Every structure is written in structure tokens, then in C-alpha cells.
Amino acid sequence: MTEASFHRGSVQVYLGNKSGKYPDGNQVVVTGADQQVAFDTPLVARSLNGVLEGVDMVILGHVHEDHLAGLGQCPHVPVWVHEGDAEAARSWEGMTRHFGYSPDVLQDWHGRMVRDFFYQPRPDALSYTDGHVWDLGGGVKVRAHHTPGHTSGHCVLLVEPESVAFIGDIDLTGFGPYYGDATSNLAQFRHTLNAVRDIDAQVWVTSHHRAVITDRDAFLTALQAFTDKLDQRADKLLGMLHHEPQSLEALVAQRLVYPLGYEAAFVNDVERRMIEQHLRELVDAGQVRCVDASRGLFARA
Numbered sequence: 553m554t555e556a557s558f559h560r561g562s563v564q565v566y567l568g569n570k571s572g573k574y575p576d577g578n579q580v581v582v583t584g585a586d587q588q589v590a591f592d593t594p595l596v597a598r599s600l601n602g603v604l605e606g607v608d609m610v611i612l613g614h615v616h617e618d619h620l621a622g623l624g625q626c627p628h629v630p631v632w633v634h635e636g637d638a639e640a641a642r643s644w645e646g647m648t649r650h651f652g653y654s655p656d657v658l659q660d661w662h663g664r665m666v667r668d669f670f671y672q673p674r675p676d677a678l679s680y681t682d683g684h685v686w687d688l689g690g691g692v693k694v695r696a697h698h699t700p701g702h703t704s705g706h707c708v709l710l711v712e713p714e715s716v717a718f719i720g721d722i723d724l725t726g727f728g729p730y731y732g733d734a735t736s737n738l739a740q741f742r743h744t745l746n747a748v749r750d751i752d753a754q755v756w757v758t759s760h761h762r763a764v765i766t767d768r769d770a771f772l773t774a775l776q777a778f779t780d781k782l783d784q785r786a787d788k789l790l791g792m793l794h795h796e797p798q799s800l801e802a803l804v805a806q807r808l809v810y811p812l813g814y815e816a817a818f819v820n821d822v823e824r825r826m827i828e829q830h831l832r833e834l835v836d837a838g839q840v841r842c843v844d845a846s847r848g849l850f851a852r853a
């Protein structure tokens with residue numbers, strides 16, 4: 553059986569390629585006296601010889617293609633997902649509402665999800681809510697902390713007694729927070745980034761790249777840098793509005809989040825949703841105003 557990269561008490565972490573850099577992710581497995589559970593099933597799960605075959609259930613921290621890719625390794629075990637993301641796990645129709653991309657983008661994306669992420673809906677997925685506790689036996693428990701923003705059902709999964717928090721796509725990467733889907737929410741993400749400090753953990757495990765952090769100061773430093781990306785994006789957007797009023801589509805073409813030249817089918821849709829949310833926030837703060845409603849032009853206030 554594959555050896556875990558990190559091990560503490562009941563918790564084992566198996567790092568994906570490049571510490572779980574997207575499209576891969578990091579696999580967490582928790583073993584109690586009675587039950588064994590996997591948190592998400594990223595691509596790496598497919599090459600962990602024998603590790604997932606023994607699990608009794610999968611708890612998804614949220615629904616995105618890269619977190620479901622290894623579900624085929626344990627097709628007959630219950631899959632749990634927060635009620636906010638449950639429909640996305642259960643059907644492709646639910647997934648299309650979750651992403652909210654335009655129809656041609658979704659058609660292309662479906663093909664990529666099947667080819668690259670082995671996507672299959674799970675109509676039998678069970679739903680949980682904030683505060684749900686799974687008792688795995690022998691004093692090992694998992695508690696769900698609802699942390700929306702990245703998706704509406706994103707949760708931190710806290711393992712006791714080890715105080716290991718699987719923080720998923722609060723991933724602390726240099727890219728910064730992602731809130732580009734239909735159920736994503738910038739305001740909720742800001743609240744979540746504040747609230748996650750108060751979760752009483754000693755170890756933090758991200759889905760991507762950062763992987764395992766065992767020092768609270770290091771976690772808080774990385775969390776602050778990740779949070780700062782939000783205001784950096786707002787400042788960049790204000791800069792884009794500096795010289796003349798801009799329409800949303802013109803701002804999308806200039807790119808707020810992805811580098812110019814980065815091409816993927818979903819990029820325009822994601823840029824549009826993230827820019828829209830920053831514009832709304834800046835309008836509410838009195839820093840931006842709509843100067844021509846008929847042409848949809850925004851300018852600095």
C-alpha cells in the first residue's frame with residue numbers, strides 16, 4: 553500500500569502531484585476504530601494502491617471536478633456533501649447550475665471533465681449541514697464547518713482529537729481565492745476567510761499546493777496573503793477604470809484574474825463573474841459608479 557506523506561494520529565495525507573497543484577489535489581484519509589473515511593477523491597486517489605479500497609464513506613468538502621476525480625475507486629460507498637453543493641454532485645444538470653457557465657462552455661467542459669477527471673454524477677449523494685458530526689469510533693470524530701464563498705456548500709472538515717482541519721479550496725495558493733462560479737460569493741468568501749481563523753486547529757491541510765501546515769503563525773501568514781489578494785484585485789480593477797469608463801465586457805477582455813494569453817473555455821465566464829462581484833462591492837463602497845446605464849459603463853466615483 554502507498555505510504556502517506558503526512559501522518560498524525562488517525563489522519564493520513566497523501567500528496568498529489570506537485571503537492572496537489574491543480575488539476576491534482578491532496579488526499580486525506582481518517583481512520584477511526586469503527587470507520588475509515590476519505591475527504592474528497594482527487595486524481596491522486598487513482599494511483600494510491602489499495603488506500604481507498606478500504607474506506608467506508610467519502611465526505612466531500614465541496615463539489616468541483618478535481619475533488620471528485622477518484623470516486624470511481626470506491627463506487628459503492630456513501631458520498632456525503634454539504635446541502636449547498638449536493639445537487640451539483642447528484643446530476644449534470646445540478647452541476648451546470650453550480651458552474652453557471654454559458655451553454656457552449658459547459659458542453660466543452662463536460663467533455664474535459666469526463667476525459668480528464670473521470671466525471672460521473674452521484675445521484676445517491678447524501679447531504680449534510682453545518683455542524684454535522686461523523687463519529688468514526690475510538691474517539692475519532694469529523695465535524696463540518698460551513699465555509700461558503702468558493703462554492704455555496706464549501707466546508708472545512710475538522711478531525712478530532714488531532715485538531716486537523718481539511719480546508720480544501722481555501723487553498724492559500726498564490727492565485728488567490730476563486731469565486732467564479734454561479735454559487736460562488738465574494739462577500740461570503742471574505743466572511744469565511746475571517747471565520748476560518750477561529751476554527752480550533754493545530755494542523756491545516758489544503759487541497760492544492762500548500763498541502764500541510766503545522767504552525768499556527770505560518771497558517772495565519774499564508775491566510776493573510778491569500779486574503780490580501782481580494783483587495784489587490786479591487787485595486788487593480790480601480791486602476792483599470794482610472795482613465796475612462798469601461799463596460800463589463802471591456803474589463804473582461806483586459807483580465808482581472810487570469811493572465812492575458814491564458815486561454816481556457818471558461819475564462820471569460822469566470823472573469824465576468826468575479827469582476828461583477830468586485831464592481832458591486834466597489835459601488836456599494838462608493839468607490840465606483842455606473843455612469844451610463846444604457847451602455848453599462850462604470851467609472852471611478
Ligand SMILES: [Zn+2]
Nearest residue numbers: 615616702721
Ligand atoms: Zn474548488
